[in-house]
Amino acid sequence: MSSEGVYNMQSKLTDIELIQQTLDGNQSAYADLVKRHQRFVFTLALRFAKGREDAEEIAQDCFIKAYRSLSSFQQQSKFSTWLYSIVYTTAMTFLRKKRVNTASIDEEESFLQIESKPGSYDENNVENKSRSYYLNQAIGQLLPDDATIITLFYQGEQSLEEIAKATGMEANTVKVKLFRARQRLKDRLERNLKHEVNELI
Amino acid sequence: MSSIEEKLWDYIDGFGTAEERQAVAKLIADDEAYGNKYRGLIKLNAEFAAIEVDEPSMAFTYKVMETIRTEHAQQPLKATVNRRIIWGIAAFFILTITALVIFAFGSADWHATANMKLPDSVSINKVPDLFTAPVVKGFLFFDVVLGLFLLDAYLRRKSVAKHP
Numbered sequence: 001m002s003s004e005g006v007y008n009m010q011s012k013l014t015d016i017e018l019i020q021q022t023l024d025g026n027q028s029a030y031a032d033l034v035k036r037h038q039r040f041v042f043t044l045a046l047r048f049a050k051g052r053e054d055a056e057e058i059a060q061d062c063f064i065k066a067y068r069s070l071s072s073f074q075q076q077s078k079f080s081t082w083l084y085s086i087v088y089t090t091a092m093t094f095l096r097k098k099r100v101n102t103a104s105i106d107e108e109e110s111f112l113q114i115e116s117k118p119g120s121y122d123e124n125n126v127e128n129k130s131r132s133y134y135l136n137q138a139i140g141q142l143l144p145d146d147a148t149i150i151t152l153f154y155q156g157e158q159s160l161e162e163i164a165k166a167t168g169m170e171a172n173t174v175k176v177k178l179f180r181a182r183q184r185l186k187d188r189l190e191r192n193l194k195h196e197v198n199e200l201i
Numbered sequence: 202m203s204s205i206e207e208k209l210w211d212y213i214d215g216f217g218t219a220e221e222r223q224a225v226a227k228l229i230a231d232d233e234a235y236g237n238k239y240r241g242l243i244k245l246n247a248e249f250a251a252i253e254v255d256e257p258s259m260a261f262t263y264k265v266m267e268t269i270r271t272e273h274a275q276q277p278l279k280a281t282v283n284r285r286i287i288w289g290i291a292a293f294f295i296l297t298i299t300a301l302v303i304f305a306f307g308s309a310d311w312h313a314t315a316n317m318k319l320p321d322s323v324s325i326n327k328v329p330d331l332f333t334a335p336v337v338k339g340f341l342f343f344d345v346v347l348g349l350f351l352l353d354a355y356l357r358r359k360s361v362a363k364h365p
Contacts, residue, residue: 060265136252
C-alpha cells in the first residue's frame with residue numbers, strides 16, 4: 001500500500017492534503033496521517049528494537065519529530081520516504097544508545113542472543129507454525145540494516161533511490177545490500193526450517 | 202554462483218537494460234539450472250512481499266496525539282506571538298522617532314546662536330523641596346522594595362543553577 005494517491009478508510013485525502021490541513025492547525029488531520037502510517041513505521045522500528053515496547057517508543061518518537069518539522073517537509077519526495085528517513089535516524093540513535101549500555105557484547109552476538117529466546121506468541125506451537133512464521137522469525141534474526149532494507153523494499157514499496165534517500169546511502173550500495181540481505185534471509189529461513197525438521201524427528 | 206543469482210534478482214526487480222533482460226530471459230528458457238533457480242527466487246520474492254507488517258497497540262495514535270497536544274499546551278504564550286506583530290510595533294516606533302528628529306532639526310533656527318536664554322522661573326533653591334515631598338518618599342520606598350525583590354529573585358536563580 002503506497003501512501004500518495006492511495007485512499008483508505010480513515011481519510012479520503014492524500015498525504016499532502018492531510019499535511020496541508022495539519023499545517024493549517026487541524027490536529028485531527030495529523031491523527032489520520034499517523035493512523036495511515038503507524039503500522040509500517042512500527043514494523044520498521046521493530047526491525048531495530050526487537051522488543052515491542054521499545055519499537056513503539058521509537059515509532060511514537062518518530063511521529064512527534066515528524067510533526068515538529070512538518071513545515072520543513074519539502075514535498076520533493078514522498079511523505080513516506082521522508083518519514084522513513086526520520087525512523088531510520090531515530091532507530092539508529094536508539095541502537096547506539098543501547099550499544100553503549102551493553103558495550104561488551106559483539107553486535108552479531110547480541111542479536112543472536114535475543115533471537116534465541118522462545119517466541120512470545122502462545123499460538124506458535126508446532127502445528128500452527130506456517131512458513132510465514134518462519135519468515136518472520138528469520139527476518140527478526142537479521143541485522144537491523146538488512147532487515148530494514150528488505151522491509152522498505154517489499155513492505156514499504158520504496159524504490160532503491162528512495163531507500164537510499166531514507167538511509168543516507170548511495171543507491172548502488174542499497175542495491176548490493178538488498179542482494180546480500182535477501183541471501184542472508186534465505187539462508188536463515190532454510191536453516192530455521194531444517195532445525196525444526198530435525199527437532200520433529 | 203552468486204552472479205547468476207544477482208542477474209536473476211535484477212531480472213525479477215526489473216533492473217538492467219533491455220538487452221540484458223532479454224539475455225537472462227533466454228537463459229531461463231534454455232538452461233534448466235537457470236530456470237529452476239529462477240522459479241525458486243520468484244517464489245521467495247512472493248514470500249518476501251507477503252511478510253505482514255505488525256500492528257502497534259490500540260492506543261498508539263492516541264498516545265502520539267496526546268503528547269503533541271500537551272506539548273502545544275506547554276508552549277509559552279510569548280513563543281506563539283506572531284513575529285509580524287513585533288516588527289509592526291518596532292516599525293511604528295522607528296518611524297515616529299525619525300519623524301520627530303527630522304521635525305526637530307527642520308524647525309530649529311540654526312542662525313540663532315547668541316541669544317540663548319534659560320527660563321527665569323527655575324530656582325535651584327526649590328529643588329530640595331521636591332525631595333521632601335511625601336510622594337517622592339513613597340516612590341523611593343517602592344523602588345527599594347522592588348530592587349530587593351529583584352535581587353532576591355536573582356540570587357535564588359543563581360543558587361538553583363549551582364545546586365539543581
